Amino acid sequence: MKRNILVIGSGGREHALCKRLLESSKVNQVFCAKGNDGMKRDGIQIVDILEDNHEELINFSKEKKIDWVLVGPEVPLMNGLVDDFEAVGIKVFGPKKSAAMIEGSKEFAKELMTRFNIPTAKYESFSDFNLAYEYVENNSLPIVIKADGLAAGKGVVIAETYEEAKQALKEMLVENTFNNESPKVVIEEFLVGKEFSLLSFVSETGIYPMVAAKDHKAIFDNDKGPNTGGMGAYSPVYYVTKEIEETVLETIIKPTIAGMKNLGTPFIGILYTGLILTANGPKVIEYNARFGDPETQVLLERLDSDFVEVIESLLNNQEPVINWRETGVTLGVVVAAKGYPSSYETDVSLPNFKKEETTKIFYSGVKEKNQQLVSNGGRVFLVACSDVSKDVAHEKVYRWLNEQKLSPFYYRKDIGRTI
Ligand code: AMP
Numbered sequence: 001m002k003r004n005i006l007v008i009g010s011g012g013r014e015h016a017l018c019k020r021l022l023e024s025s026k027v028n029q030v031f032c033a034k035g036n037d038g039m040k041r042d043g044i045q046i047v048d049i050l051e052d053n054h055e056e057l058i059n060f061s062k063e064k065k066i067d068w069v070l071v072g073p074e075v076p077l078m079n080g081l082v083d084d085f086e087a088v089g090i091k092v093f094g095p096k097k098s099a100a101m102i103e104g105s106k107e108f109a110k111e112l113m114t115r116f117n118i119p120t121a122k123y124e125s126f127s128d129f130n131l132a133y134e135y136v137e138n139n140s141l142p143i144v145i146k147a148d149g150l151a152a153g154k155g156v157v158i159a160e161t162y163e164e165a166k167q168a169l170k171e172m173l174v175e176n177t178f179n180n181e182s183p184k185v186v187i188e189e190f191l192v193g194k195e196f197s198l199l200s201f202v203s204e205t206g207i208y209p210m211v212a213a214k215d216h217k218a219i220f221d222n223d224k225g226p227n228t229g230g231m232g233a234y235s236p237v238y239y240v241t242k243e244i245e246e247t248v249l250e251t252i253i254k255p256t257i258a259g260m261k262n263l264g265t266p267f268i269g270i271l272y273t274g275l276i277l278t279a280n281g282p283k284v285i286e287y288n289a290r291f292g293d294p295e296t297q298v299l300l301e302r303l304d305s306d307f308v309e310v311i312e313s314l315l316n317n318q319e320p321v322i323n324w325r326e327t328g329v330t331l332g333v334v335v336a337a338k339g340y341p342s343s344y345e346t347d348v349s350l351p352n353f354k355k356e357e358t359t360k361i362f363y364s365g366v367k368e369k370n371q372q373l374v375s376n377g378g379r380v381f382l383v384a385c386s387d388v389s390k391d392v393a394h395e396k397v398y399r400w401l402n403e404q405k406l407s408p409f410y411y412r413k414d415i416g417r418t419i
């Protein structure tokens, strides 16, 4: 029997997940709730149910005889969507609410790392503004201040001055800009080194790391300006050798998964480790409990195996067959609305892109209006190309971008170039 699969989420990551699932000969239909109108161009069935409406998602899955569900974003994971699907006997790949805490609480993640000796930046957590500021004053600059709880990639301030640190602490602890029930911050040592991400497929019985990816988080070229969800990515990453990947697996990923089991909150799903390659080896800067966006759009282009078979093997605790392309590089650039990550305009028409074999488009903040796609979010779409090297892939993506009429949209010009 061919499978019906439901993917939860609505961004470029989910577009990429759905697209790869649809390529499998084992699939009948791929649904995406709530999806976006751009996905329809690739034959994905979008479903008008919000990701927080667990009851409707369950009813829909029963009605459409969904074989299994894949959850993209962190918020439904934190809200226990996996727990709710499992409670009614629907198969779902992702961590339960208790395990999604690894992303949902920086304090939980830091305590886990301390307890199981996982390399990370030295830290302290605070809920009192005066104590927090006193700690900052006794430490050197720059210093990193992170709001506890989900903040859509925007809860991290790297303070270069004490005044900046004070302002960040005031916003997070006194004004509670991230609207947490009990506002807390984690203050940590600034790590120096190159950044990369390593994502792993995790089942009850096995850990299978992917290939390293590099995300570009800042809004402007040369990593200037505020952080975003990610403005572009490439994979593999030239400075992440097999040896480094092995070190991350042995000193970070395996102890993390073992630690989660030990705490009684076993992690199943995609473990995303954000890392900095310091002079003393790789150290964790963050965990996510899910696929990254935009890393997924480039990573899945590297996967040479049947994605449906991979997830089904993991769900059944069998050894999955996972092959990665051995040569070349995939690079993707995000096209965003002008003004993102602050306020931005929507409803701007997108040009009609020609379908091409070599250029892949993954839609995120778009909707249809009079049969035309218009922008409907901060990150609008990502364009990805694969080629023999990072530089050739870069040339190819930017040649394509230059050929389109994309004003007033914005994209970085240096993805894959700064590092
Ligand atoms: P996070 O949301 O924790 O990934 O942090 C966002 C960005 O801030 C990261 O991608 C890093 O570039 C930077 N960052 C976070 N923590 C540190 C740290 N301890 N040292 C240096 N940079 C950091």
Ligand code: GLY
Pocket (backbone or CB within 6 Å): 153, 215, 229, 230, 288, 291, 292, 293, 294, 295
């Ligand atoms: N690109 C970073 C993330 O998905 O959190």
